[in-house]
Amino acid sequence: MMAVSIKKHPMPEQDPKVRAHNFNEVALGYDEETAVAEAERCLHCKVPQCRKGCPVGVNIPEFIAKIKKKDFDGAIAKIKESNSLPAICGRVCPQENQCEKYCILGIKGEPVGIGRLERFAADTEMAKDKEIKPIEYAADAQKVAVIGAGPAGLSAAGDLARLGYRVTIFEALHTAGGVLSYGIPEFPLPKDKIVKNEIANLEKLGVKIELDSVVGQLYTIDELMDEEGFDAVFVGTGAGLPHFMHIPGENLNGVYSANEFLTRSNLMKAYKFPEYGTPIRVGKSVAVVGGGNVAMDGARTALRLGAEHVYIVYRRGEEELPARKEEVHHAKEEGVEFKLLNNPVAVIGDDKGWVKAIKCIKMELGEPDESGRRSPKPVEGSEFEIPVDTVIMAIGQGPNPIVARTTPGMETNKRGNIIADDETCATTKAGVFAGGDIVTGAATVILAMGAGKKAAAAIDEYLKKKRAK
Amino acid sequence: MFKIIKKECLSPGVYRYDVEAPRIAKKTQPGQFIILRVDEVGERIPLTVADFDRDKGIITIIFQVVGASTEALAALDEGDSIMDFVGPLGKKSDVRPGIGTVVCIGGGIGVAPVYPIARGMKEAGNKVISIMGARNKDILIMEKEMADASDELLITTDDGSYGIHGFVTNALQTLIDRGEKIDVVYAIGPVVMMRSVVNVTKPLGLKTVVSLNPVMVDGTGMCGGCRVEVGGETKFACVDGPEFDGVLVDFKGLMERQGMYREQENVARDHACKIGLGRVK
Numbered sequence A: 001m002m003a004v005s006i007k008k009h010p011m012p013e014q015d016p017k018v019r020a021h022n023f024n025e026v027a028l029g030y031d032e033e034t035a036v037a038e039a040e041r042c043l044h045c046k047v048p049q050c051r052k053g054c055p056v057g058v059n060i061p062e063f064i065a066k067i068k069k070k071d072f073d074g075a076i077a078k079i080k081e082s083n084s085l086p087a088i089c090g091r092v093c094p095q096e097n098q099c100e101k102y103c104i105l106g107i108k109g110e111p112v113g114i115g116r117l118e119r120f121a122a123d124t125e126m127a128k129d130k131e132i133k134p135i136e137y138a139a140d141a142q143k144v145a146v147i148g149a150g151p152a153g154l155s156a157a158g159d160l161a162r163l164g165y166r167v168t169i170f171e172a173l174h175t176a177g178g179v180l181s182y183g184i185p186e187f188p189l190p191k192d193k194i195v196k197n198e199i200a201n202l203e204k205l206g207v208k209i210e211l212d213s214v215v216g217q218l219y220t221i222d223e224l225m226d227e228e229g230f231d232a233v234f235v236g237t238g239a240g241l242p243h244f245m246h247i248p249g250e251n252l253n254g255v256y257s258a259n260e261f262l263t264r265s266n267l268m269k270a271y272k273f274p275e276y277g278t279p280i281r282v283g284k285s286v287a288v289v290g291g292g293n294v295a296m297d298g299a300r301t302a303l304r305l306g307a308e309h310v311y312i313v314y315r316r317g318e319e320e321l322p323a324r325k326e327e328v329h330h331a332k333e334e335g336v337e338f339k340l341l342n343n344p345v346a347v348i349g350d351d352k353g354w355v356k357a358i359k360c361i362k363m364e365l366g367e368p369d370e371s372g373r374r375s376p377k378p379v380e381g382s383e384f385e386i387p388v389d390t391v392i393m394a395i396g397q398g399p400n401p402i403v404a405r406t407t408p409g410m411e412t413n414k415r416g417n418i419i420a421d422d423e424t425c426a427t428t429k430a431g432v433f434a435g436g437d438i439v440t441g442a443a444t445v446i447l448a449m450g451a452g453k454k455a456a457a458a459i460d461e462y463l464k465k466k467r468a469k
Numbered sequence B: 001m002f003k004i005i006k007k008e009c010l011s012p013g014v015y016r017y018d019v020e021a022p023r024i025a026k027k028t029q030p031g032q033f034i035i036l037r038v039d040e041v042g043e044r045i046p047l048t049v050a051d052f053d054r055d056k057g058i059i060t061i062i063f064q065v066v067g068a069s070t071e072a073l074a075a076l077d078e079g080d081s082i083m084d085f086v087g088p089l090g091k092k093s094d095v096r097p098g099i100g101t102v103v104c105i106g107g108g109i110g111v112a113p114v115y116p117i118a119r120g121m122k123e124a125g126n127k128v129i130s131i132m133g134a135r136n137k138d139i140l141i142m143e144k145e146m147a148d149a150s151d152e153l154l155i156t157t158d159d160g161s162y163g164i165h166g167f168v169t170n171a172l173q174t175l176i177d178r179g180e181k182i183d184v185v186y187a188i189g190p191v192v193m194m195r196s197v198v199n200v201t202k203p204l205g206l207k208t209v210v211s212l213n214p215v216m217v218d219g220t221g222m223c224g225g226c227r228v229e230v231g232g233e234t235k236f237a238c239v240d241g242p243e244f245d246g247v248l249v250d251f252k253g254l255m256e257r258q259g260m261y262r263e264q265e266n267v268a269r270d271h272a273c274k275i276g277l278g279r280v281k
């Protein structure tokens, strides 16, 4: 057997010192030579463990084999059999917990860079500007409404269109993409190059996107089905409701939810203020509360907006940080300071209602609980203050209630998530399906996309039966 | 794109636009608002629906030029289009028959949002007494519309150039003093005005509804930027409101939060001047 490197080929990246001050993409992508060399590391296992880790079951060894043979068209075709947004997933999947976690090479060295190869295949295809033929619909094609243009909605819409349904996506915001557009910043995921491109391709295919349309306010689901002539509905409205800690001082000026901070910067392009009209305020020191991807994105955005000190305040330890490893690493390289095992107890304001500090209490990890996680406990009397002028709360999001509130018959659980069947995404209301974060709670792009795919197949089944009647 | 069918200047710096938005017009109820974005680089700004015509598919907005975004909006002409127009947002007012006597108070530009409520209340058969206030006679808007929508209309000006000399609260006090049996008060206008009204009504236990205008971004409950404290609880004005029980509102916090971007707002205005944008035609 040929000797293979035990390490992944490194990803070319912008220098941390430079990139901490710009919004350009951090990871630059493999070139052809590196991609082929990385593909050569794959053992093409008979029983590929890696596939177990991919929520949509991408045929990893086969697409990698095609990259090895420089059949890049073949590689992307293979990926797209199960993943319709590879340029996005290749960039934002938490691969170390998914496909790459199970790669056999990971036992003795580093796993194959599956995500990087996926991204390479997708970017190579995109560079070619392939023509997309619009779908020719049958005269009596049935109509499906998709609510929300996030990864779940987009993937459901794409699959349904390809199955011959006339699809209209209703999106509340003025830009499609969901979290891909308003939440995840430009530097891990470029908007014009990647997200807009994927959405434009869907439109070329024949999917209609109605922006500025808040379902529940403008139309209810019943109205879409009874008056607007939709035969089925897919709900992919995400987990867009920001949680707060309910500690004193949380409504002071300078306290943001991560959603607001990131929306101002990403969707409204406040980083280009005043050329763009939406302001954002960062100040010199910023505390970001939380340890997930959202927190990392907020912290790294704050740095890029000119903050001199950015702290991650997280109540557990390094090991427990839920963010992707790569992003934690990037954040550290760029200068984000980690204040781990600290929990905020109050935000302190000045006499004009502005944040001047965040008060925290030190935490220690106790014995593992039933779930095996060591839960943090406050150390009595250890309160201290970190002087900051901005606080960003990135402690999670819940389901937005607008759609559920206006849809009788579609049940939610006690957290407000829509109840839907694991396999079919069917809700308790006939003809209405749901998937993505609105069902699972905040999760990942690939899971949302996978749910969209499942729902599309189930909607097809449902409508076939309806036609047969 | 949403076309401006008609543009009218109501008083210096205050404009009324009829905008073609049939889908929204079909669904709007009094008390609701829209969010618009003038163009690609524009900010999302909320404006109350001042009127709607379901048959013609028209939403009317009335706005005051206060900063860069409203300036850019005012720079548009009849026939021009607004890029994004989202609505109807927020909850509708509790307009229904059998409420009794409703006092509708509009201060300054606040007359615009209170008008559809007054009209709706009257159409539902309630007795409507309206009070509208302005700094002086020249900047009074919608007097005729308000007169038509009310059984009685009181007008106050701060300088006494028209109507009662004084504030809307003076007129309200007159109603109370003459023994008018009031069932609910709607007060919409500058925060200080709404707070003053509540100061009058609270001791009397009069139900008082106010419509809040914190800084907003999405208007769908996604960002939490519009949060206000009501009765000790944090509410998102865009989805839980914009109307709230005035007695419970933390007006001080609201005012502080409204000032969050004062510095940047000045920068935006300077920028708009420099590049020659937003100069009102």
Ligand SMILES: Cc1cc2nc3c(=O)[nH]c(=O)nc-3n(C[C@H](O)[C@H](O)[C@H](O)COP(=O)(O)OP(=O)(O)OC[C@H]3O[C@@H](n4cnc5c(N)ncnc54)[C@H](O)[C@@H]3O)c2cc1C
Binding pocket: A092, A093, A094, A147, A148, A149, A150, A151, A152, A153, A170, A171, A172, A173, A176, A177, A178, A179, A180, A183, A184, A213, A214, A215, A216, A236, A237, A238, A239, A240, A262, A293, A294, A297, A324, A400, A402, A403, A435, A436, A437, A438, A442, A443, A444, A445, A446, A448
């Ligand atoms: C800041 C941030 C960073 C993240 N980073 C990563 C990462 O690196 N990797 C990863 O895998 N995952 C990441 N995630 C999680 C991932 O983005 C989500 O799990 C995924 O986007 C969920 O997709 P969705 O389609 O269910 O919902 P969303 O992406 O939330 O999209 C829902 C869409 O529905 C619209 N909508 C809501 N209500 C209505 C309505 N009433 N009418 C019409 N439209 C409506 C919303 O405006 C939105 O566009 C991140 C999330 C955030 C917030």
Ligand SMILES: Cc1cc2nc3c(=O)[nH]c(=O)nc-3n(C[C@H](O)[C@H](O)[C@H](O)COP(=O)(O)OP(=O)(O)OC[C@H]3O[C@@H](n4cnc5c(N)ncnc54)[C@H](O)[C@@H]3O)c2cc1C
Binding pocket: B033, B043, B044, B045, B046, B047, B048, B049, B062, B063, B064, B065, B066, B067, B068, B069, B070, B071, B109, B112, B113, B212, B213, B214, B215, B216, B217, B242, B257, B258, B259, B260, B265, B266
């Ligand atoms: C529910 C609601 C209904 C409203 N209805 C009307 C109306 O019918 N007519 C009208 O003239 N005005 C209305 N407003 C206020 C209007 O939205 C602001 O005047 C406008 O956004 C100012 O933008 P600007 O850039 O011109 O001014 P700026 O210089 O940016 O700001 C001036 C003032 O407007 C406030 N403001 C700025 N940006 C926003 C924002 N995105 N959201 C809310 N407030 C902001 C600031 O707190 C500041 O006090 C309403 C506000 C809300 C929340």
Ligand code: SF4
Binding pocket: A053, A054, A055, A056, A057, A058, A060, A083, A089, A090, A093, A095, A098, A099, A100, A114, A115, A118, A446
């Ligand atoms: S979609 Fe995500 S999990 Fe699946 S193979 Fe690609 S990078 Fe891995």
Ligand code: SF4
Binding pocket: A041, A042, A043, A044, A045, A048, A049, A050, A051, A060, A061, A102, A103, A104, A105, A111, A112, A114
């Ligand atoms: S487990 Fe690793 S080595 Fe084996 S096929 Fe998958 S990627 Fe290749």
Ligand code: FES
Binding pocket: B215, B216, B217, B218, B219, B220, B221, B222, B223, B224, B225, B226, B227, B236, B237, B238, B239
């Ligand atoms: S404006 Fe964003 S939650 Fe209300």
